[in-house]
Amino acid sequence: MIPYGRQDITQADVDAVLAVLNSDFLTQGPMVPRFEQKVAAHVGARHALAVNSATSALHIACLALGLGQGDWLWTTPITFVASANCGLYCGAQVDFVDIDPRTYNLCPQSLAAKLEIAEREGRLPKVLVAVHLCGQPCDMAAIHSLARRYGFRIIEDASHAIGGKYRGEYIGNGRYSDITVFSFHPVKIITTAEGGMTLTNDEELAHRMNLLRSHGITRDAAHMTHEPDGPWYYQQIDLGFNYRMTELQAALGISQMDRLDDYVARRHQLARRYDEVLADLPVITPWQHPDNYSGLHLYVIRLQLEKISKTHREVFETLRAQDIGVNLHYIPLHTQPYYQEMGFKVGDFPEAERYYREAISLPLFPAFTAAQQELVVEALKNSL
Structure with a gap:
């Protein structure tokens, strides 16, 4: 059977993963930050954080934006379930905005009409997840303009869209959103087997997502509540998760980024x-x-x-x-x-x-x- 999508693995990819297997680090080594830097530099974002899936990336992105009980997350109905489920994980309520019949993305005109009603009813969204379906970017300028008017935050679910461009600039640069999410599932454009990434230009959001992907733990004395007891010391300062990416995945991602x-x-x-x-x-x-x-x-x-x-x-x-x-x-x-x-x-x-x-x-x-x-x-x- 000819599949609808398939990963492309070269000898260079295999060699990159084997090099990690023969190294000192299988996790929490130099490859993950190297992968993050490579993607951030390519798309023009200030911060990138690799995680074990795009679903995890959406979850910590919502948490970093403060989504919680009593809040609303809006997204498109034509997407994978993770684009909406991430709001439910945070205790928020979810609603949808119908699609544009030509692009199949969330329709800015429908969004504007729905926001006008939601403002009157006192249930404006806190977060909008704009999904770039099939890799085609949403009308981000129009969505960003509405965000400024109504005060919601924007996550670009660019799971389909790494390597694409909006108005001549790479998707992921954060010009029109707070956070962008990429997916590296095998059928996506590049792969790390499983894996995802969040990108942002906001240092505080990056710091919070970094904590959340690794148990809410810090070893940075500047973020601790008191002086460390010694060089071994760490503190849990938030309730986080084990959403880290491995060195093996990152090495594969670095190699794939070259293509x-x-x-x-x-x-x-x-x-x-x-x-x-x-x-x-x-x-x-x-x-x-x-x-x-x-x-x-x-x-x-x-x-x-x-x-x-x-x-x-x-x-x-x-x-x-x-x-x-x-x-x-x-x-x-x-x-x-x-x-x-x-x-x-x-x-x-x-x-x-x-x-x-x-x-x-x-x-x-x-x-x-x-x-x-x-x-x-x-x-x-x-x-x-």
Whole structure:
């Protein structure tokens, strides 16, 4: 089966991990800070903190921003569950903003309308998680302008978007947000096997997230409540977690970063080919904003169901039967049983639901060959 996504591991990656296995440190050594510095320098952020998953990164980002009981976190319904669950971990309530039908990202116009109502009702969000779906950045300038007006904080969930650009600048530089989160899961643009990272330009937020990823413990006397008893001394000054990244993961990440721009360029090359060969089929191909540069983690088509005689499910299953590992990103969160128990229901976010009824993620990854892509296209034609 041709998968929808797959990691690309080279001999250089293997050598980097083996070097760590033969070194003195498997965890809490020099590789993690080196990886953090490399990513921060690449995207133009002041601080980067590597953790064991993007979910952990979202959690500590919310905590660092003070999200808690009585607060609201808003995000898009078309995302992985972690983008919303991070708010629940903090004891906050969660709500959603419907998507833009062209970008599939959170719609700034819908956000503005919802904020106006929320202000009257006294339930404005404390944190907004803006998800760059498929790697295409949200309209961050518009969202940032609304944040300044209504006083909420912004987390960019850029799990799909490392290597992408918004208005000519790398996603992650923090110009329009408080914190950015990257994912390094194997199907993402670069991988550390599992892993994630938070980036910020705020020194206090960086300090707090650094504490939270490692049990809330500090060895820095400047942050202790009293003088240390000796060189062995540490203090727990917050309730944190064991969210640290290992040296093995960081070494792999450092090696993968050397190919980041090449990986994204290859994804664009493959996407352009899809755009060309699918142009005459009854599908909608991904729209790309001319001022931005998507990380292109995913290539999502939407079926024009009124023009074909098969259902969405029939097309999907026919592709799978031809060994094409298509997927669907994502099931709208407000339709999940856990969230419906909170009062959400089908019909709450119609654009997200319409997207779900039509969307299919086609295979896209750096090692995807021209021959494999032709097989996918032929299988799609047969399925339609």
